[in-house]
Amino acid sequence: MVLQVVRSCVTRIPKAREKADRPNPELVRRVRKLIGKYPTFGYRRIWAMLIREGLRVNRKTIYRILKRNRWFVTQRVATPRPRAAARRSVAPASNVRWAMDVTHISCGKDGWADLAAVIDCHDRELIGYEFALRGRAREAERALEQAVLPDSELSGLRERHLQFAATTA
Numbered sequence: 001m002v003l004q005v006v007r008s009c010v011t012r013i014p015k016a017r018e019k020a021d022r023p024n025p026e027l028v029r030r031v032r033k034l035i036g037k038y039p040t041f042g043y044r045r046i047w048a049m050l051i052r053e054g055l056r057v058n059r060k061t062i063y064r065i066l067k068r069n070r071w072f073v074t075q076r077v078a079t080p081r082p083r084a085a086a087r088r089s090v091a092p093a094s095n096v097r098w099a100m101d102v103t104h105i106s107c108g109k110d111g112w113a114d115l116a117a118v119i120d121c122h123d124r125e126l127i128g129y130e131f132a133l134r135g136r137a138r139e140a141e142r143a144l145e146q147a148v149l150p151d152s153e154l155s156g157l158r159e160r161h162l163q164f165a166a167t168t169a
Contacts, residue, residue, distance in 0.1 A: 023061060023064065023065050027055075027057060027061070027065070028065055028069070030050065030053075030055070031046060031050075031062060031065050031066070031071075032069075032071075034046050034049055034050070035066075035071055039073070040073055041073070042072070042073055043059070043062045043063045043066050043072075044059065046062055046066075047059045047062040050062070089121040090121065090122075091120070091121040091122040092122070093122055094120055094122045094123055094125075095120065095122075096121070096122060097120075097121040097122070098118050098119065098120055098121060098127070098147065099118075099119050099121055100116065100117065100118050100119070100140060100143070100144065101116075101117055101119070102114055102115070102116045102117075102135050102139075102140060103115050103117075104135065111133075112133075113131060113132065113133055114131070114132055114133070114134060114135030114139060115129060115130070115131050116129065116130045116131075116132075116135065116139045116140045116142075116143040117129045117143060118143050118144055118146070118147040127146075127147040128143045128144060128145070128146035128147025128148075129143050129146065130142040130143040130146065
C-alpha cells in the first residue's frame, strides 16, 4: 500500500467513447429505397431483406440509420375502447327480449370454431345456436332462424344493438 488505498477500491477511469461514424451512404440509400417500397416494414424486416440481398450488415446499424433519419413506422396509440355497461338484461316474460353472442372456441388439433347463440333474457334458456368453422353473419342468421322458426307464435322481430325483441301475436 503505497498510497494508503486498497487495490479493490481503485478503478480505472474509462475513456470517452468516440461517436460512431456516419453509416455508409450506399447502405442508407438502400435502406431508403426499401422503406419507399415497403413503408410499413420495421427495422428487423428491412435488415432481413438486406441479408437476403447478400449484404452483411448488423441489425443495430439498421436501427441507428432509421433512428437518426426518423424513418421509424409510427405506432398507433392504443386507446381504451368504450365498453357496454355490465348490466344483466332483464325481461318481464319469456320471448320478450333475446340476446345474441358469438364466441370463438378452441377445438384442439382441429383448430378453432365459432358458436353463435341466441338466449332468452327472461329465463336464460338457449333457444337457438349455430356451431360453425367461421363466425360470419350467415351463421348468426341461422342461429336466429333456429330460435324463431320452431315457435310459430312469434310474429315479428326487431333488431336493437345485438339484442332482438320479439312481439307475440
